[in-house]
Amino acid sequence: MRLLVLGASLGGLRTAQAVRRAGLDAEVTLVGAEAVLPYDRPPLSKDFLRGARQASDLALASQDELDELGVSLRLGRTATALDSVRQVVDLDDGSALEYDALVIATGSRPRTLPGGHVPTDLHTLRTIDDATALRDRLARSSSLAVIGGGFIGSEIASTARGLDIDVTIVEPAGTLMLRALGETIGQHMTHLHLRENVDIKAGVSVERVTDTGGRQLIELSDGATILADTTVVGIGAIPNIDWLQGSGLTLSDGVLCGPDLRAVGTTNVFGIGDVARWLHPRYDRYIRVEHWTSVAEQARVVAANLAGQPTVADALPYVWSDQLGSRLQIAGVVPVDPMVEYAVGQPGTDRFVALLSDASGPQAVVGRGAVRDFLAHRAELG
Template sequence: MHTLIVGASLGGLRTAQALRGRGWTDKITLLGAEPRPPYDRTPLSKEVLLGKRSPEQLGLVPARVLQELDLELHLGTSAAGLDPASGTVVLQDGRRVGYDTLVIATGSVPRSLPGTENLTGLRVLRTVEDALAIKARLVAGTSVVVIGGGFVGAEVASAARETGAAVTVVAPGPAMMLRVLGPVLGSHMTAVHRKHGVRVRSSVFVAGVSGQDRVEALTLSDGSCIPADSAVIGIGAVPCTDWLEDSGLRLRDGVVCDERLRAVGAENIYAVGDVARWRNPRYGELVRVEHWTNAGEQARVVAANIAGESAVHDAVPYVWSDQFGVRLQIAGRIGADDAVHYVLGGPETERFVALAGHGDRLNAVVARGEVREFLRYRGLLVGNGTWPDDTVER
């Protein structure tokens, strides 16, 4: 029985580890598009930009552990196509690799700004090379524009301010991190960024980028112009499914899967991590989650199902973000119409714990700092999912 895992980042490697951890002795092949051994991308927008971690310190497992997994490892190898009927993956160089079970773990790629590919000083952030190029331009006294107010943009803005750079964030919505935090807590974190010296331009988008060989200024949708020594694009990501377009798999902003992370209509194909859009039994709908914890949890579910068990993935989403030296943690999903109740701190404090929900249903717990209290309320969310008694007057 040959298991082929396409994608050698967190989800792919953790799937291989989970299989071996279950005593799986059959052949496992792991394909990775990058030439580097599997590494952790999470520190790229944090410690790497601040020079606190080097690329050599990012490995997901030590070289010895990787070797002990007994994988057929192919790095610098990208998939170009999939033929489920014959059970083969076509590589970029034309070679074909057969499989009995396939795990799709190709992740996602950042969106870019068309027409700006040749401008020096304008980068997306996905790889080690991206992080090192951005870090080289984070110098005190320089001006950095972060395009996009999501989590990556917020983390880059935080790191850039810590280096002494002047930072402007261009956020298309009325607040930063709006998609994950909702309007109330998104506004709260936007205020935190402004308190730390970040200039936030909200409800506008970049209409144009000027410069000869390097970025020099950005024109916004309201007609204003922002000079820039460098800029970082953080306008979201799209799942890596281009190579699956002719495969016959159901694709909808990711590979559509059932609650066991099995691709719909394909008994021997699974998806894990950013590329998976699965039916979450907890929410009764298709969801896709681009977070570190989710990839690891999904890997264990996929491994269990490959090994012949029957496991579903119904975990409460969890994500964290380090900004200005304090950890922000979110468990659950916040709806746009959810009521928000602070159980510790308040809208004016940098550290807080807040609950969000609708009606009698508790939907999310958000904390900045305050780890112990976060864990307490996260337990309620994962358990019965109802508001605690002390918030009945919300």
């Protein structure tokens, strides 16, 4: 079997490892857009950004380990087109790779601010090059503006405050991390950031960003302005599927996949990681999650199906975020406008566990600090 894996980050690496554990004697080719070996991304917004870890500390596998896996690497190359009938992928260097089975793990890219007059020195954070550039800039900064109050924006803000940098977050919603946590827990985390002297401009949007003497002037929808030495844009991510137009795959906020992660309408193409939007058996609806922890489970599912062992991706989603000196954990899928019950702690406290429910019962558990209690309630979700 010629197995082609597009994406040499965590999803691609875990797929290659899972295939070998499943005993498949396949010719595995791993194609990656970055010209570096697979590395760990979560520390980029935390330990790496504050200088506690270096690039060499983030490696997920050495060249020797990849050689032992029998993986052929094509780094610094990007897929440009897929012909799913001929089973061929075109690369940006003009070459073409044939496959018997294909795993698409091309991940996502940061959203950028709309408009034609956006300064070129705004930062986003996705790759190690992004993180290196931001780290170098923060070393020369006393103020930071973060546009977007989701996980990545909140983590960067937390790291910058630890470096004694003044931080302002601009978030159009009324609270931080609203989409991930719901309003009640979002307000809880907003309070904790405010307590750490993060200035939060909630309920307003960015109208314009301009350069002024090497700094950025940010004009807000309420008429206020922010002047910052450094500005980071963290307004979500877009799955890397543009190159799949005309491929015959069904694209809808990702590669649409069945419960077994096979791309809809195919038998030998799979999606994994940020790029996959699959029919989750637990929820009976299509979901796409950008969680580090989901990838290993998805890789195991793909490897099992390639080995002829029908398997579905039905694990309970789980994600964590290190902020303000503690770990925030979420298990399950947070409902829209959930009912919230605190099992441990109360609104505004450092240590808490909260159950988030809809009309059919508990759907997610969110915890900070109370690890044992969080794990117990997570187990109850099944």
